[in-house]
Amino acid sequence: MAKLLEGKVVAERIKEQIKKDVAVLKIKPVLASVMVGENAGAETYVKSQKKNAENLGIEYQFHKLAADTSESALVEFIQKLNADKTVNGIIIQMPLPAQIDYKKISQHILPQKDIEGMHPANIGKIVFGKAIILPCTPAAVMELLKETGVDLYGKEVVIVGHSEIVGKPLALLLLEKFATVTVCHIGTSKAGKLEEHVRKAEILIVAVGKAGLIKGDLVKEGAIVIDVGINRVADKIVGDVEFEAAEKRASYITPVPGGVGPLTVTMLMRNLVEAAKSQ
Numbered sequence: 509m510a511k512l513l514e515g516k517v518v519a520e521r522i523k524e525q526i527k528k529d530v531a532v533l534k535i536k537p538v539l540a541s542v543m544v545g546e547n548a549g550a551e552t553y554v555k556s557q558k559k560n561a562e563n564l565g566i567e568y569q570f571h572k573l574a575a576d577t578s579e580s581a582l583v584e585f586i587q588k589l590n591a592d593k594t595v596n597g598i599i600i601q602m603p604l605p606a607q608i609d610y611k612k613i614s615q616h617i618l619p620q621k622d623i624e625g626m627h628p629a630n631i632g633k634i635v636f637g638k639a640i641i642l643p644c645t646p647a648a649v650m651e652l653l654k655e656t657g658v659d660l661y662g663k664e665v666v667i668v669g670h671s672e673i674v675g676k677p678l679a680l681l682l683l684e685k686f687a688t689v690t691v692c693h694i695g696t697s698k699a700g701k702l703e704e705h706v707r708k709a710e711i712l713i714v715a716v717g718k719a720g721l722i723k724g725d726l727v728k729e730g731a732i733v734i735d736v737g738i739n740r741v742a743d744k745i746v747g748d749v750e751f752e753a754a755e756k757r758a759s760y761i762t763p764v765p766g767g768v769g770p771l772t773v774t775m776l777m778r779n780l781v782e783a784a785k786s787q
Contacts, residue, residue, distance in 0.1 A: 509755060509756060510733070510754075510755045510756075510757075510758035510759055510760055510761040511759065511760050511761075512760075512761065512762075512763055513652050513655060513656065513732075513734070513760050513761065513762045513763075513767060514762075514763065514766055514767065514770075515648065515652065515762070515766060515767050515768055515769060515770035515771040516766060516770045518651055518652065518655055518771055519770045519771045519773075519774040522651070522771075522774050522775075522778060523560075523563070523564060523774060523777075525778075526564050526774070526777055526778055526781055527564055527565060529781045529785070530564060530565040530566065530781060531565070533781070533784055533785065535596075535784065536565065536566070536567050537565075537566045537567065537596045537597070537780050537781055537783075537784040538566070538567045538569060538594055538595050538596050538597075539557075539561055539566055539567070539568050539569065539595075539596065539597045539598075539599065539623070539777075539780050540569045540571060540589050540592075540595045540597070540598050540599070541554060541557060541558075541568065541569065541570050541571065541598075541599050541601060542571045542573065542582075542585065542586070542589075542598065542599070542600050542601065543570070543571070543572050543573070543601040544572075544573045544574075544575065544577050544582060544600075544601075544604055544605055544608065545573075545574070545575030545577075545604075545605050546575065547601075547603060550601045550602065550603070553601065554570060554601060556773055557599075557773055557776065558570065560773050560774070560777055561777060564777055566777060566780060566781075569595070571585070573585065575605055576605075576607075577605070577608075578607060578608075579607060579608045579609065579612065579613070582608060582613060583613065583616050586598065586600075586613070586616050586617055587616065589621070590616075590617065590618045590621060595621065596621065596780055596783050596784040596787060597621050597622075597623035597779065597780040597783045597784070598617050598618075598621045598622065598623065599623060599624055599776065600613055600614065600617075600624075611672075614626045614627060615627060615628060619641075620783055620786060620787060621783060622641065623641060623776055623779040623780045623783055624643065624644060624776070624779070625639070625641045625642045625643040625644065625647070625677070625779060626643055626672070626673065630642075630643075631643075631677060631680075634677055634680045634681060634684070635680060637684050640782050640786060641779045641782055641783060642677070642681070642775070642779070643673060643674075643677045644772045644773075644775040644776050644779065645673060645674045645678075645715070645736060645768060645772050645775075646674060646677045646678035646681055647681075647775040647778075647779075648768050648771035648772045648774075648775050649674075649678055649713060649734050649736065649768060650678075650681055650682075651771055651775075652734055652762060652767070652768065652771065653711065653732065653734070656732055656759075656760050658711070658732060660682060660685035660686065660687040660711075661685065661686045661687070662686060662687070662688060663687045663688065663710045663711055664687075664688050664690070664708055664709055664710045664711070665682050665687045665688065665689045665690070665709065665710070665711040665712075665713065666689075666690045666692060666705050666706060666708070666709035666711070666712050666713070667679055667682075667689065667690070667691045667692065667713045667714075667715070668692045668693075668702070668706070668712070668713070668714040668715070668716055668721070668722065668748070669692075669693065669714065669715035669716040669717075669736070669748075670691050670692075670693040671715065674715040674736055675691055675693075675715055676691075678713065678715075679691050687711070690705050690709075692705050692706075703726055706722060706726045706727070707726055707728060708728065709727075709728055709731055710728065710730075710731055710732070711731065711732045711734070712727060712728075712731055712732070712733045712734070712749075713733075713734040713736065714733075714734070714735050714736060714737055714747070714748040714749050715736035715737060715748070716737055716748050717737050717738070717739060717748065718737065718739065718748055719737070719739035719741050719746050719747075719748065720746070720748070720749075720750050721737070721748045721749070722748060722749045722750065722754070723750050723753065724749065724750035724751070724752065724753020724754035724755070724756070724757065725753055725757070727749075727753075727754045727757040727758055728757070729757050730757075730758070730759045731757070731758050731759065732758065732759060732760045732761075733749055733754055733758045733760070733761040733762065734762050734767070734768065735747035735748055735749045735751075735761070735762050735764050735767060735768070736748070736768050737749070737764065738764060738765065738769065745764060745765050746764055747762075747764030747767075749761075751763070751764070
């Protein structure tokens with residue numbers, strides 16, 4: 509039976525370090541959060557961010573723009589925050605209205621204020637092993653792997669999902685540790701090869717957003733399973749991996765909810781403090 513990798517426990521330890529770092533800084537770090545229009549899910553996330561920030565001695569500025577804000581108007585607003593020397597980090601809340609392309613928007617945030625770590629300059633630094641600000645979810649996954657004590661050198665790691673925010677940057681972070689990384693996606697699935705790759709994974713990381721995509725009996729005996737997926741099924745929140753069956757085979761597994769999620773906001777705050785230090 510697998511040991512549970514609970515994000516909350518790891519997050520609390522990292523928060524203690526963040527508090528120490530904030531105390532050493534000569535300024536109170538400021539995080540500017542920008543939301544366009546209404547979204548109940550994003551509002552909940554904002555409340556969680558605000559609470560976390562205040563508990564860590566960080567000032568949280570919330571800016572809400574009208575739902576009909578144009579892309580150019582949002583860029584202009586971001587440029588004001590870029591120019592504001594009191595603001596250390598900027599986050600754009602998702603989802604954005606249809607008229608705004610997030611990929612374009614994220615490139616307008618100064619790399620040193622991009623605390624989600626998604627600016628091309630910050631992603632590029634991962635390639636060279638020089639990144640200070642890491643994308644939050646991949647950073648959370650790396651912290652959970654560190655918690656297991658596993659030596660990643662030469663390990664067979666299979667990532668299912670190749671998104672810009674999780675799969676791709678995570679593959680780069682794992683390569684930096686000399687893991688042998690396979691990234692699976694819809695092409696792998698259509699070629700009928702997903703099962704073959706999943707079965708050989710010593711470390712399996714799934715980030716697709718499809719409930720029960722990975723059947724538990726495919727998990728290799730003793731594998732570490734990190735489930736990034738969050739899906740609502742009836743009145744339950746479940747991951748992308750069939751938990752009960754996988755738990756019987758894995759050595760470590762993340763619960764959903766309570767695994768990667770609690771750590772993601774903490775990584776955001778750690779990035780903010782790193783940004784404030786470098787500024």
